[in-house]
């Protein structure tokens with residue numbers, strides 16, 4: 001995995017190069033309380049090097065709402081941010097975010113409000129189950145719930161998603177019900193096309209990252225972080241191993 005990334009640094013034909021990275025579980029070790037997630041400190045310098053290197057672009061991709069990703073991930077100026085599993089996008093500028101605005105139709109806005117109320121009913125009375133509101137989705141979180149409560153809440157949330165959602169994502173301890181059809185894969189493909197990237201590197205740890213892996217080609221570099229089935233070609237054991245490889249990639253880039 002590390003030698004593949006170093007090889008890309010020396011390969012002049014692999015430009016423009018887009019390096020796209022999931023945040024939680026990929027650059028930041030998973031936390032029970034998602035508000036405590038922080039990027040590994042060793043990732044800061046290589047990300048800055050990548051964003052400043054000629055012919056190289058950097059994107060951080062997350063299921064988190066965009067404002068949340070921006071606040072936690074501290075992407076350097078020039079970084080593209082893809083939030084809400086692809087439903088929101090922005091670029092980090094010197095004075096804030098240059099943001100693509102999401103516009104919901106009246107029907108979608110009504111459906112989002114109903115989804116929020118129904119999801120709150122699912123969480124009510126279940127310790128450790130909570131609901132997050134995003135601009136285009138509601139998310140039922142079960143990470144802190146007992147096993148039976150978590151499974152029950154997730155199956156009810158999946159049923160609610162079938163009834164009212166346009167897209168449903170079942171990740172680690174989360175069910176996200178969106179009123180838009182979006183995926184990390186579609187968002188990544190759109191960004192690649194805009195940048196004309198010849199090679200894309202994508203690393204992620206969760207089932208939702210499989211959409212992104214599947215959207216790439218055999219000439220791209222796909223890296224699954226952690227255990228579990230995947231369509232990615234390469235694997236990093238954990239965020240530390242991935243960040244070590246990013247350090248090696250950054251160090252190998254021509255200056």
Ligand SMILES: [Mg+2]
Pocket residue numbers: 022023024025026204205206
């Ligand atoms: Mg993740």
